[in-house]
Amino acid sequence: MHDIRAIRDNPDAFDAALARRGDAPMAAQVLALDAARRERIAASEAAQAEQNKASKAVGAAKAKGDDAEFERLRTLVSEKKAEVAAMQAEAKDLDAKLIDMLARIANAPAENVPDGADENDNVEVNRWGTPRDFEFSPKEHFEIAGVASAMDFEMGAKISGSRFVVLKGAVARIHRALAQFMIDTHVDENGLVEVNPPVLVRDEAMYGTDKLPKFGEDSYQTTNDWWLVPTSEVPLTYSVAGEILDAADLPIRLTAHTLCFRSEAGSAGKDTSGMLRQHQFEKVEMVSITHPGESDAEQKRMLRCAEDLLERLGVPYRTVILCTGDMGFGARRTYDIEAWLPGQNAYREISSVSTTGDFQARRMNARFRPDGGGKPEFVHTLNGSGLAVGRCLIAVLENGQQADGSVTLPEVLAPYLGGKLTLTSDGVLS
Known part of the structure; x- marks a missing residue:
């Protein structure tokens, strides 16, 4: 398995290693999937923060007896909960696809391995x-x-x-x-x-x-x-x-x-x-x-x-x-x-x-x-x-x-x- 951080840091070196084996470049595909996965993770974390904030506000609205605000916030919490779950599921799916992609890419040859076809x-x-x-x-x-x-x-x-x-x-x-x-x-x-x-x-x-x-x-x-x-x-x-x-x-x-x-x-x-x-x-x-x-x-x-x-x-x-x-x-x-x-x-x-x-x-x-x-x-x-x-x-x-x-x-x-x-x-x- 390849280190995704190394691919992020030097995608050209990753593709160059694959080229030595006669394989097509993969860095762009790997990094696109990685970026989508990280975006979903970040979005789910932001939605989770909003959910937590709204959850705290629900208690305050109830204590004040503000029924309208209480219902609005409770609905917001429910919506954010569903949104977080959906984003986490998407992130998990993207993560599985990324791991599968990396698992199918051959190891990088050592520097002293001679180049050749067969x-x-x-x-x-x-x-x-x-x-x-x-x-x-x-x-x-x-x-x-x-x-x-x-x-x-x-x-x-x-x-x-x-x-x-x-x-x-x-x-x-x-x-x-x-x-x-x-x-x-x-x-x-x-x-x-x-x-x-x-x-x-x-x-x-x-x-x-x-x-x-x-x-x-x-x-x-x-x-x-x-x-x-x-x-x-x-x-x-x-x-x-x-x-x-x-x-x-x-x-x-x-x-x-x-x-x-x-x-x-x-x-x-x-x-x-x-x-x-x-x-x-x-x-x-x-x-x-x-x-x-x-x-x-x-x-x-x-x-x-x-x-x-x-x-x-x-x-x-x-x-x-x-x-x-x-x-x-x-x-x-x-x-x-x-x-x-x-x-x-x-x-x-x-x-x-x-x-x-x-x-x-x-x-x-x-x-x-x-x-x-x-x-x-x-x-x-x-x-x-x-x-x-x-x-x-x-x-x-x-x-x-x-x-x-x-x-x-x-x-x-x-x-x-x-x-x-x-x-x-x-x-x-x-």
């Missing part, structure tokens, strides 16, 4: 590892002999429809091992607090984390109006909604491994083969609630937490900063980590690490008390994948595949796989 204008900032030189033509994950029988798309379609998969046997265990490895690393080494949150949330949680009202079609809603979370960013971030935190308690660093659900609206025909783009998937999420002065450093810290996981798994990757035209709605700045997938001969996104500034905090009224007192200020919120479990599974399988259809697994997974680090061509761990 993913082709993203800028690489880091690269790690050298893609393996295969002596054979590498396959996509679902084509590898040791994987194919345990990654059942037909059964997923039978049970739930397209874009669902059933993992079985050793592949299901490797998937689980990856999630455990991620969570353990974040908790034991990165200082995050593990949370097991609900994956059904209320409208307020989706709204507070900028998933509503604009992107409702991208998520699933139950018949009794709960939402299935698109990511655990939603419950983790919303956990501080309405709170006034102590500055000494910041930063708050949380992590969760949950199911996630996305309708993939608008993605028809994209990544239909394999499990790269599914309606239901698992992700280990990182969320930080920080002091505004620390949020930039926190984003870099979170980015390193995610990159380090891929390095430990031996998966080559590159990190890019998203341009203004490719950033998500609520992000102020986003870094994507793209893992090397030899089966596709391409780098594909496996993590996004974003700072929203105070954009989400304003929507959910999450604040902190500054050290030494003073008026509460809005916190900054950040979120990042650490990592997407299914996509990480794809990367590990494709990078570790062998000519005979087996897969060599990363050493860091040994404690989670009973020391067995080979997925045989028959789909068995050995």
Whole structure:
């Protein structure tokens, strides 16, 4: 949510920020609605004052026995009361329209975000590892002999429809091992607090984390109006909604491994083969609630937490900063980590690490008390994948595949796989 006072103070800067995203100017519309709302509020306050004045005069007229004046003033009070109620209702309606308008306007990009139209204008900032030189033509994950029988798309379609998969046997265990490895690393080494949150949330949680009202079609809603979370960013971030935190308690660093659900609206025909783009998937999420002065450093810290996981798994990757035209709605700045997938001969996104500034905090009224007192200020919120479990599974399988259809697994997974680090061509761990 944008600060209306900042728009009033510098409407040109507001429109310039929108222009960087390729969006049309909105300051004039916002300020016109804001002016109408403020005019109604001022008019209702003036009418309220007249009502109060007339109410006092009613008593005086009655005490004097001036029946004519008493009736006139009583009628005036009644008229003013109705006038105040009507003006307050108009002001409330205008206020709701203003909030709705602001809620649909994307966050302003940070100054160091590169301008651009789409993913082709993203800028690489880091690269790690050298893609393996295969002596054979590498396959996509679902084509590898040791994987194919345990990654059942037909059964997923039978049970739930397209874009669902059933993992079985050793592949299901490797998937689980990856999630455990991620969570353990974040908790034991990165200082995050593990949370097991609900994956059904209320409208307020989706709204507070900028998933509503604009992107409702991208998520699933139950018949009794709960939402299935698109990511655990939603419950983790919303956990501080309405709170006034102590500055000494910041930063708050949380992590969760949950199911996630996305309708993939608008993605028809994209990544239909394999499990790269599914309606239901698992992700280990990182969320930080920080002091505004620390949020930039926190984003870099979170980015390193995610990159380090891929390095430990031996998966080559590159990190890019998203341009203004490719950033998500609520992000102020986003870094994507793209893992090397030899089966596709391409780098594909496996993590996004974003700072929203105070954009989400304003929507959910999450604040902190500054050290030494003073008026509460809005916190900054950040979120990042650490990592997407299914996509990480794809990367590990494709990078570790062998000519005979087996897969060599990363050493860091040994404690989670009973020391067995080979997925045989028959789909068995050995």
